[in-house]
Each structure stands twice: as C-alpha cells, then as structure tokens.
Amino acid sequence: MTYVIAEPCVDVLDKACIEECPVDCIYEGERxxxxxxxxxxxxxxxxxxxxxxxxxxxxxxxxxWDAYVAANVDFFDELGSPGGAAKVGQKPFDPPFIKELPPMNEE
Known part of the structure; x- marks a missing residue:
C-alpha cells in the first residue's frame, strides 16, 4: 500500500508535499x-x-477518484524507478487519463 495523489492536484502542482517528503518519492508530471x-x-x-x-x-x-490510483502507477511505467524525484525534475508527460482531462482547478 502507498499514498496516492488524486484529482484536486490536477493543474495545481503546489509542491508542499514534495518539501515534506523525507524519501523524495513525489514526482512532478506536466499536470x-x-x-x-x-x-x-x-x-x-x-x-x-x-x-x-x-x-x-x-x-x-x-x-x-479510483482512476487516480492507476494513473499514479501508470506515470512510472514510462519513468521507471529512478530512486528520487529531485534528480529527475519535472517530466514533460502524464498518463493518458490525466492528459485527456479538461483544464481543472483554475481560479
């Protein structure tokens, strides 16, 4: 079991969670x-x-938001397991499910 990031994050990318993560396991996609x-x-x-x-x-x-469980796993199908988000930086892709979503969480 693990933690999963769901729909409220799409198009927000706040990154407070990245700063708090002690093992650098939160990666940034495009959206x-x-x-x-x-x-x-x-x-x-x-x-x-x-x-x-x-x-x-x-x-x-x-x-x-069940589909976000699979989307979190799918993101790493292409990326693999690089052993830390800081060294790879933002990746210019998202799983198809996320890519196809309309713009969200805009104020």
Whole structure:
C-alpha cells in the first residue's frame, strides 16, 4: 500500500508535499504530482500539508477518484524507478487519463 495523489492536484502542482517528503518519492508530471508506489515508505508526512487535500492512503481514495490510483502507477511505467524525484525534475508527460482531462482547478 502507498499514498496516492488524486484529482484536486490536477493543474495545481503546489509542491508542499514534495518539501515534506523525507524519501523524495513525489514526482512532478506536466499536470500533477505522483507518488512512486515502490519508493513511498507510507510515513504520511505529505498528506497533512497538501493545501487541496489531494493525497489519500491507497485504500481511502474516494470512489469517484479510483482512476487516480492507476494513473499514479501508470506515470512510472514510462519513468521507471529512478530512486528520487529531485534528480529527475519535472517530466514533460502524464498518463493518458490525466492528459485527456479538461483544464481543472483554475481560479
């Protein structure tokens, strides 16, 4: 089990969670952030600092956002497991599900 970032993060990219993560497992795509399922140590440090409440323990993701569990995994199909987000920086891609979403969370 791991933490998952869901819909409230799409087009927000606040990054407070990145600063809080002790293992550097939160990666940045083009439209949202993703938690690497193999690198996350389930500490939960990221969850309370998320200003849009987009981070959930995998079993607690609301049903309407179930597709984000797969999207978080799919992001790493292309990226692999680089062993830390800081050294790879923002990646210019997202899984197809995220790419196809209309613009979101704009004020």
């Amino acid at each position: 949202m952030l993703y938690i690497h399922p193999d690198e996350c140590v389930d500490c939960g440090a990221c969850e309370p600092v998320c200003p849009v409440e987009a981070i959930f323990y995998e079993d607690d993701v609301p049903d309407e």
